[in-house]
Structure formats: structure tokens, C-alpha cells
Amino acid sequence: xxxxxxxxxxxxxxxxxxxxxxxxxxxxxxxxxxxxxxxxxxxxxxxxxxxxxxxxxxxxxxxxxxxxxxxxxxxxxxxxxxxxxxxxxxxxxxxxxxxxxxxxxxxxxxxxxxxxxxxxxxxxxxxxxxxxxxxxxxxxxxxxxxxxxxxxxxxxxxxxxxxxxxxxxxxxxxxxxxxxxxxxxxxxxxxxxxxxxxxxxxxxxxxxxxxxxxxxxxxxxxxxxxxxxxxxxxxxxxxxxxxxxxxxxxxxxxxxxxxxxxxxxxxxxxxxxxxxxxxxxxxxxxxxxxxxxxxxxxxxxxxxxxxxxxxxxxxxxxxxxxxxxxxxxxxxxxxxxxxxxxxxxxxxxxxxxxxxxxxxxxxxxxxxxxxxxxxxxxxxxxxxxxxxxxxxxxxxxxxxxxxxxxxxxxxxxxxxxxxxxxxxxxx
Numbered sequence: 001x002x003x004x005x006x007x008x009x010x011x012x013x014x015x016x017x018x019x020x021x022x023x024x025x026x027x028x029x030x031x032x033x034x035x036x037x038x039x040x041x042x043x044x045x046x047x048x049x050x051x052x053x054x055x056x057x058x059x060x061x062x063x064x065x066x067x068x069x070x071x072x073x074x075x076x077x078x079x080x081x082x083x084x085x086x087x088x089x090x091x092x093x094x095x096x097x098x099x100x101x102x103x104x105x106x107x108x109x110x111x112x113x114x115x116x117x118x119x120x121x122x123x124x125x126x127x128x129x130x131x132x133x134x135x136x137x138x139x140x141x142x143x144x145x146x147x148x149x150x151x152x153x154x155x156x157x158x159x160x161x162x163x164x165x166x167x168x169x170x171x172x173x174x175x176x177x178x179x180x181x182x183x184x185x186x187x188x189x190x191x192x193x194x195x196x197x198x199x200x201x202x203x204x205x206x207x208x209x210x211x212x213x214x215x216x217x218x219x220x221x222x223x224x225x226x227x228x229x230x231x232x233x234x235x236x237x238x239x240x241x242x243x244x245x246x247x248x249x250x251x252x253x254x255x256x257x258x259x260x261x262x263x264x265x266x267x268x269x270x271x272x273x274x275x276x277x278x279x280x281x282x283x284x285x286x287x288x289x290x291x292x293x294x295x296x297x298x299x300x301x302x303x304x305x306x307x308x309x310x311x312x313x314x315x316x317x318x319x320x321x322x323x324x325x326x327x328x329x330x331x332x333x334x335x336x337x338x339x340x341x342x343x344x345x346x347x348x349x350x351x352x353x354x355x356x357x358x359x360x361x362x363x364x365x366x367x368x369x370x371x372x373x374x375x376x377x378x379x380x381x382x383x384x385x386x387x388x389x390x391x392x393x394x395x396x397x398x399x400x401x402x403x404x405x406x407x408x409x410x411x412x413x414x415x416x417x418x419x420x421x422x423x424x425x426x427x
Contacts, residue, residue, distance in 0.1 A: 097214060097251075100186040102139030108132065111209040112251075114312040114412075117219030117275050118155070119185070119197035120171065120178060121212040128203035131210035136181065136199065143194075145180040151196045152180055154220045167198060172207035176200055185223075187253070192227050216312070217275035218414060230254065236411035237312070238426035239402050241375055249426040259409055262420040263368035267412075270302050277412065279419055280366055281308040281398060284323070286330040287359035297322035298398065308398035310410065310419065317377075317401045318394035331389055334359040341386075346379075349388040363400065370421050376404050 096109040101121065108121065109132075122129035123136060136142040145151055145165045152165035159166050165180040178198035185195040200212070215222045216235065224233050231254040240249040252258060268278035281298050283290050297320040300307035306320070319327060328348050332340060335357045341349045361377050363370040379390040390403055407427060411420035 096209065096211070097187075099214060101134055102136070102183050103141040104138075105186060106134055106138070108134060108211045110212045110214040112216060112312055113213050114216045114310065115276055116171070116213050116215035117217040117222040117225075119195070119212065119214050119221075119223065120176060120200055120208075121197055122203070122210070123199040123201065126200050126202065129200065129210075134199070136183070139183055141193075142181060142183045145182060145196065149180070151182075151221060155180070169198075171213065172205075174203055174205035174208035176204075176208065177202040190227075190230055190253075192223075192230065195226055196221055215275075216412075218277070219275040222275065224412075224414065227253070233414040234258065234412065236409055236420070238409045238424050239312075239406045240427040241406050255413075258411055258413075259420070259422055259424075262409065262411060262422040264411075264413070264418040264420045265365035265367045267414070267417045267419050268300055268307065269417075270300075270305055270307070272302065272305055277310045277419065278307050279310060279400075281363060281400075282366060283364045284319075284327050285360075285362040285364060285369075286327060287334050289330060290364070291326045291330045293326045294322040297326075304396070306396060308400060310400045310405070312402055312405075314399050314401040315403055316379075317391045317404045318397070318399045319391060320396065320398055321393045323398065324391065324393040327391070328389065331359065331361075343386065343388055345392045346388040346390070347392070349386055351386050354387055363404070365421075368421055370404075370408065371423070372404060373407070376406055379403075 096111050099108050099110050100106065101108060110119070110121070122131065122133045124133045126133055146163050147160040147165050149165060155165075155167050159168070167178055167180065169176050169178075176198070178200045180196065181199045182194045182196050185192045185197075216224055218224060224231075224235065234255045235251065235253045236258055237251045238249045265279055268280060270276060270278055278300060280300060283293060283298070285291065298308065318324075332348060335350070335354060338350050338352060338354050338357060340347075341351055343349045358374055358378070361372045363372070377390055378387055380387050407423065407425050409420070409422045409424040409426075411422075413420065
């Protein structure tokens with residue numbers, strides 16, 4: 001049964017070693033895909049110079065702020081923005097996955113993104129690309145897509161210069177120009193023949209992942225949709241703890257071998273952006289108290305894109321202002337007289353030991369409660385001198401981020417329009 005699982009290696013730490021682990025070259029097993037954190041010892045994109053804990057936290061906050069703007073634009077249907085010049089807004093993906101593309105195979109480390117559909121792959125000749133690039137001339141199975149192709153009609157931002165279907169789009173703070181194409185994409189031993197993707201020709205701005213994105217959204221050109229014959233539009237993942245510097249999680253594709261004992265909540269559909277995974281967040285409990293949050297802060301609104309999404313690419317959970325303020329104030333009240341300080345975008349930090357006062361926290365959805373261990377909502381400095389509530393406010397969209405998802409199995413069952421969550425230790 002384990003052979004049907006996608007085993008993922010995550011190596012995540014705020015102070016990563018620069019030497020590569022011997023586990024980096026472990027072979028895949030069956031339909032298995034190896035995944036590495038973008039800053040792990042196995043990643044060529046790890047920082048050249050080690051950052052301090054404070055520098056790392058501030059960098060992640062900056063990355064999240066950019067992603068929040070991106071997600072909010074998706075939610076309200078503004079997915080197309082004309083190409084801009086020189087916007088150096090940095091967005092860093094949280095996890096990257098090894099994908100083999102073409103015949104013979106070319107390996108790329110692509111970011112997994114549940115809020116993006118189309119795969120976007122930097123290609124040889126790309127202007128502004130900074131890493132390994134896919135070379136279509138070396139693939140026997142590559143094919144360009146013409147303007148009349150069905151895939152071209154499924155992308156709103158396409159145009160035709162000559163006969164090739166082209167597109168302009170944004171990702172975070174980057175603007176991208178690409179041609180639509182197809183090639184074989186292999187995750188471990190399972191191959192999707194004739195996979196449609198954007199072959200990137202130009203990138204402006206610094207927020208696009210160096211070797212591209214593999215979208216796990218619900219749109220017609222996402223990996224979930226294009227592989228539905230193989231995996232029945234069903235997948236789950238378990239993200240490991242940020243504390244460990246060398247650990248693994250698992251990504252499972254397909255309905256087989258998914259957990260049986262798991263609680264579900266309905267997935268909601270925003271007609272203006274059907275790709276995002278919306279859920280109905282009913283409330284948040286801090287300690288034994290259900291926080292008094294204005295209903296409008298949690299309400300799903302298909303007209304504005306408001307509501308709550310589950311997202312794999314945002315690090316720290318964001319709550320609409322009214323919801324965040326209520327949760328933060330109740331958390332502070334439970335912490336007693338401990339003096340509050342701030343760090344960057346975090347406004348609820350403590351520089352004294354607070355272990356005894358820390359309340360529990362639970363996200364409440366129809367059909368399930370997601371209880372968060374302290375490691376899922378508190379971030380600690382490497383020296384242990386500072387502890388912060390790892391959440392912040394958002395102007396228009398609630399985002400349940402990957403830190404809050406860590407050590408949980410999150411199951412996306414699209415055919416049955418439901419999301420499952422259960423506690424699972426995968427660190």
C-alpha cells in the first residue's frame with residue numbers, strides 16, 4: 001500500500017546547514033515523488049549566507065505579504081495584470097517537488113501550489129529566468145500548442161502572435177510571458193502524457209520560483225485535472241514541523257490509501273475563481289472560549305471573493321482584520337500580564353518565558369474541528385528569547401497557511417467536494 005504513496009522529503013529549518021544530506025539522492029519508489037523545501041540542504045536555492053532567526057522571520061513575512069496580495073487578486077477575479085517592469089517583490093515558495101519533464105526526462109524542482117492551476121516552466125532562452133531551464137529541443141515528446149487548441153481557449157490571458165498560443169500573467173509580484181505547450185510529465189513512475197503547461201519565455205520581477213510551479217488548483221489545466229484518469233482528482237499531504245532540520249512528509253495522489261478515519265468539511269466554490277479551495281470557517285476557539293468574531297469577517301462571499309481558503313504556499317495564517325483582532329485580543333487576555341512586544345508584522349510577541357500561560361487554539365469548520373498544537377501557532381527564536389503568535393491581519397481574505405497545517409493530513413477530495421483534516425505526525 002505504501003508503494004501507492006508519494007513520499008516527500010522536506011528539509012526545513014530557519015538555520016539550515018549548507019552541506020547536502022546523503023538522503024538527497026535517494027531513489028523514488030513506485031509512484032513516488034521526492035520533494036524538498038526550497039531552503040533545504042538538498043535544494044540548490046538555499047540561501048548562500050545563513051540568516052538569523054529574526055532575519056528569517058521577517059523574510060517569510062515579506063514573502064507572505066506578497067502572496068496575500070496575489071491570492072486576494074485571484075479571489076476577486078483579477079488574475080491577469082499586464083507585464084510590469086522591474087518589480088522586485090520577493091516571493092519564496094515553501095516546498096518544491098522534483099518533476100521529470102520530456103523524453104528523455106529533464107529534472108526540475110517545481111513549487112507545489114494549491115492556489116495555482118497551470119504548470120509554469122522556465123525554458124531555454126527565457127529572459128529573466130535565473131536557474132535550470134527546460135530545453136524543449138531535447139525532448140522527443142514536446143509539442144507547441146496552436147491558437148485553436150482547446151487548452152488555449154481555457155486560459156483567459158492568451159493571445160496569438162503567429163500560430164503559437166501565448167499568454168501573459170502574474171505570479172505574486174512577477175509578470176510572465178509564456179507559450180502554451182505539451183510534453184510528458186512524470187511524478188516518480190507515473191507519467192501524464194501530453195501534459196499542457198506554460199513554457200516561460202520572459203519573467204520580470206523576483207517573486208517567481210526559479211524552476212517553476214506545479215499547480216494543484218481545481219482549474220482545467222491544473223495537475224489535479226490533467227491527471228484525473230490516474231488519480232481521480234484526489235490528493236492529500238502532511239506537512240512536517242518547521243522545527244526539524246531533517247525530516248519527511250508524505251504527498252498521496254489518488255483515492256487509494258487515503259486515511260479512513262478522517263473528518264470532512266465541504267469545499268466551497270467561488271464562481272469568480274473556482275480554482276481556490278474555499279472552506280467555511282465557522283469560528284476560532286482560544287482556550288475554552290469561542291472568540292466573538294464579527295460574522296462578516298468569516299462569511300463566504302462569492303461576489304467579492306471573501307471567505308477562507310486553504311493554501312499550501314502561504315507560511316503564516318492571515319485573518320481578516322475583525323477576526324484577527326478578536327483572536328489576538330483573547331490570546332493576549334489569556335496570557336495575563338506578560339508584556340507584549342512586536343516583530344515585523346507580528347504584533348503579539350513575548351520576550352519572557354510564557355509556557356504556563358499559553359492557551360489552546362482550535363479552528364472550527366462544519367463537520368470538524370482542527371486543534372492546533374502550540375508549534376502550529378507560535379514561532380520561537382532559535383535562542384528561545386522571543387515567542388510570537390504566528391498570525392496576522394488581512395484586508396480581504398482568510399488564509400489557513402502551511403504552518404497551521406503542519407503535522408496534519410489534509411485531504412482534497414474534489415469529486416465529493418470535501419476537505420478532510422486529521423492529526424498526523426509526519427516530522
